[in-house]
Amino acid sequence: MTPGRNVSVQELLEHLASIKNASSQQAFNEIRDNLQRLGIYDLLLDAEEKYKEFWDHLGDIKIIEMFEQIDLDSKEINSAEHKEIFSLESKPYLNQQTNVYKAFAAWHLHNIESGQNEPVFTPDQLRGMADRSYLQLEEEIESEDSNNVLTDPETAGEDLKFAVRADILRLLDVIETLRVLDVEMPAQVISCFLFIASRPDGCTTAEMQEELGLTAASMSRNTTWLTGQHRSNPDRGLNLITKKVYEPNKRLRYLRLTQQGRNLANKLSTQLNG
Incomplete structure (x- = not known):
């Protein structure tokens, strides 16, 4: 970029739109060459890399906080299942992850506990998400206990079970990882x-x-x-x-x-x- 020149967000948005809407390879090359002369092309590429990295980490942090809330509320999971599944301090969901992921989680939770960082979610947001999860789990257990045979065979499979939805969420996480690339x-x-x-x-x-x-x-x-x-x-x-x-x-x-x-x-x- 020309030394001392300040560029606006509006101008950068226009440049990104022109790159995306280039009608041909030649048109793209002309736009790229012009942006390189202005010193903007490398600026946008560097920012793109940082932006992708930020969203990768933010997604991890959100999941860590959700896992931590569920782990802290393991007594409620035990109550919903009507049996002892998790001990209160076992962190059953976080401890299922890789060591690298757990180390990342430990840093984030440590920084929250020590007051160095604020959590991404507020306590009320996490409480609401946990309450909805528990309510769904309780409803599924009650439904399975009281209605083993469906009255209408054509409706079989319409309601996805908790484990299936968990698998779907993991698959969605994979797709979102790929969408970050493009x-x-x-x-x-x-x-x-x-x-x-x-x-x-x-x-x-x-x-x-x-x-x-x-x-x-x-x-x-x-x-x-x-x-x-x-x-x-x-x-x-x-x-x-x-x-x-x-x-x-x-x-x-x-x-x-x-x-x-x-x-x-x-x-x-x-x-x-x-």
């Missing part, structure tokens, strides 16, 4: 990444195309997106996979996770399994 990421791109991550040492484009039922064009487009050459942001892509010539058949490409891709796969696994 809010416009299509389902096919996600499927391609997960397919590559599921293989011990990657796969060929032919294997992916056959297993996922993709056309050659969509397979090429989706995997290119994962390598970091997205059409609207070629200089700063996802960089989750590599795509190299497959030597036994040079018409094909071999797809492997990058270190960044492996880190993401491990994070998604943790979110799904704790």
